[in-house]
Amino acid sequence: MERRMYPGKIFRCPNGVCCAHVGDDELIFPPFLGRRDRQRLTRLENVVPEKHFVEKRDPKSGTVYFQLGTGGCVGCDFFDSKTGHCTVYKFRPLDCKLFPLTLDLQQETLMWIVYLCACLPAVSNIDIQRFTEYAERRILPLFTDEDLWLYAQLPGDRMYELGQWRILRPVKRPEKSIQPSHIAE
Secondary structure, three states: OEEEEEEEEEOOOOOOHHHHHHHOOEEOOEEOOOOHHHHHHHHOOOOHHHHHHEEOOOOOOOOOEEEEEOOOOOOOEEEOOOOOOEEEEHHHHHHHHHHEEEEEEEEEEEEEEEEEEOOOOOOHHHHHHHHHHHHHHHHHHHOOOOHHHHHOOOOOOOHHOOOOOEEEEEEOOOOOOOOOOOHHH
């Protein structure tokens, strides 16, 4: 599957290996769905909110959030294993747009994390750096502030638990974006 990281850089993901292994008990949890993701995906004919938007509760904080439903199967519902392509690529969740990057809240600071997944050998450290900068300019602004902070506080998936990630650096955000007070507690 070809994936555009940032303008001018496309890399080939080995057969959508990460998308094919998404699930509640898999290395990668189903993608987080923010409010804007749900609004955007609802416009598509093949998206059924009752099936594809699964309400979850963080066991530690009790915070309610949404993940993309997998129908109890392994792999993303929108990943076509025959073609190796995402069937909702232009409308995919922001979590998917960021992958292999994710965010983590560490000591009240948003940090960039990169997953050490199968596609990374094809991506140089310079490309990861450029993608991080691109994500700060073009992808993070698409999150609502509330969803961004919620996303960064969610429990890590199995790749995170197994240490298959590394910290890159703090997230650079525009000054106008501030942490919602009710999320900070």
